[in-house]
Amino acid sequence: MFVKIGMRVVPFKKSVISNIEDSVVWNEAQKIGQKYLYVINIEYHRVVLNIYKKDVTGDFYLADDFCDFDTRENKLKRILKSNIK
Numbered sequence: 001m002f003v004k005i006g007m008r009v010v011p012f013k014k015s016v017i018s019n020i021e022d023s024v025v026w027n028e029a030q031k032i033g034q035k036y037l038y039v040i041n042i043e044y045h046r047v048v049l050n051i052y053k054k055d056v057t058g059d060f061y062l063a064d065d066f067c068d069f070d071t072r073e074n075k076l077k078r079i080l081k082s083n084i085k
Helices: 022-032 069-084
Strands: 008-011 037-043 046-050 060-061 066-068
Touching: 008 069, 022 037, 022 046, 022 060, 066 069
Parallel strands: none
Antiparallel strands: 008 037, 008 066, 037 046, 046 060
């Protein structure tokens, strides 16, 4: 997957340092009802995610640990729309 700073993503696992259950930023996003995290930095093979788009710190993930939120949401909307007809 192509990853760029500013994109919204949904993590489904965490391969760097700890597991997703211990991710501070993902737990904070869940608490406020936010369904995604922002890519705020890319450091070699690690991607830094945070609940805020303009923050400077966050949790480290690998690109294989998450999917693109906007693509996922658009697919879900198309599926739901086709099932309603």
